[in-house]
Amino acid sequence: MPVRTDLPSLKRCWHCKTVKAISDFGSNKANPKGINKVCRPCAVKLALKWSKTPKGRAYHNESARRRRTLPEVKEYQRQFYKKWRIENAESKRAYDKQYHIAHREEMKEYRMANREHVKNVQRRHALRKFYGMTPETYQEMLVAQRGRCAICLREENSRHMGVDHDHASGRVRGLLCAGCNLKLGWYEKYRGAVTQYLSVPPAVAFGFPAVAEALKDARTPSPEA
Numbered sequence: 001m002p003v004r005t006d007l008p009s010l011k012r013c014w015h016c017k018t019v020k021a022i023s024d025f026g027s028n029k030a031n032p033k034g035i036n037k038v039c040r041p042c043a044v045k046l047a048l049k050w051s052k053t054p055k056g057r058a059y060h061n062e063s064a065r066r067r068r069t070l071p072e073v074k075e076y077q078r079q080f081y082k083k084w085r086i087e088n089a090e091s092k093r094a095y096d097k098q099y100h101i102a103h104r105e106e107m108k109e110y111r112m113a114n115r116e117h118v119k120n121v122q123r124r125h126a127l128r129k130f131y132g133m134t135p136e137t138y139q140e141m142l143v144a145q146r147g148r149c150a151i152c153l154r155e156e157n158s159r160h161m162g163v164d165h166d167h168a169s170g171r172v173r174g175l176l177c178a179g180c181n182l183k184l185g186w187y188e189k190y191r192g193a194v195t196q197y198l199s200v201p202p203a204v205a206f207g208f209p210a211v212a213e214a215l216k217d218a219r220t221p222s223p224e225a
Contacts, residue, residue, distance in 0.1 A: 011035065015042040123160075131163050131172050138163070141175055149177040151184070 012019045014037040026043060028036040036043060050056040067073050085092060100107065111118050120135075127133050147155055150164075154177055162181035165172045167188075176184065187194065 013039040149180050150174040151180040
């Protein structure tokens with residue numbers, strides 16, 4: 001903004017009625033001269049007084065709500081609190097412990113009265129912490145899989161589908177029922193042993209081909225049957 005040279009060096013504040021240097025006044029585009037009517041200290045006092053009125057509180061609450069929805073503000077807050085929790089881990093742990101002891105009954109009553117809400121909050125936190133996803137993303141994946149397990153294609157009506165992810169990279173792969181999720185984890189752990197077992201069974205490796213042949217004959221139906 002260019003500096004104006006046609007302004008006087010002194011100006012009288014509209015609020016405190018004191019003559020001050022022009023540098024003590026802030027800029028105001030609504031004023032024809034481009035200078036605020038009140039000096040900087042008075043402007044701060046008036047703004048603070050207005051912020052305590054119902055209209056001022058509503059304005060600031062709405063402005064704060066809008067700022068919190070900005071992606072860059074969300075990312076800044078996430079990084080700030082993540083760093084703060086790491087730097088103050090011991091003090092936060094001690095404070096949380098004392099708080100839970102002092103408010104144990106109140107927290108229990110709240111959980112009982114708001115069971116569904118607490119359950120949803122815990123689930124949202126778990127999805128974000130372990131898989132980096134939101135319940136909305138989870139629901140989109142469930143709709144894409146038509147509400148079925150990605151392996152056995154059965155519907156899981158009794159509980160939520162499990163989120164399957166690669167333990168090495170952390171990448172989410174899909175939604176599985178409890179049985180398939182557990183068996184897939186077991187298979188990935190013993191994949192080499194299972195492949196070796198299927199390729200060279202112990203009955204053949206240790207010289208017992210008659211056992212395998214007898215089992216094959218037992219499973220083959222006879223022509224008379």
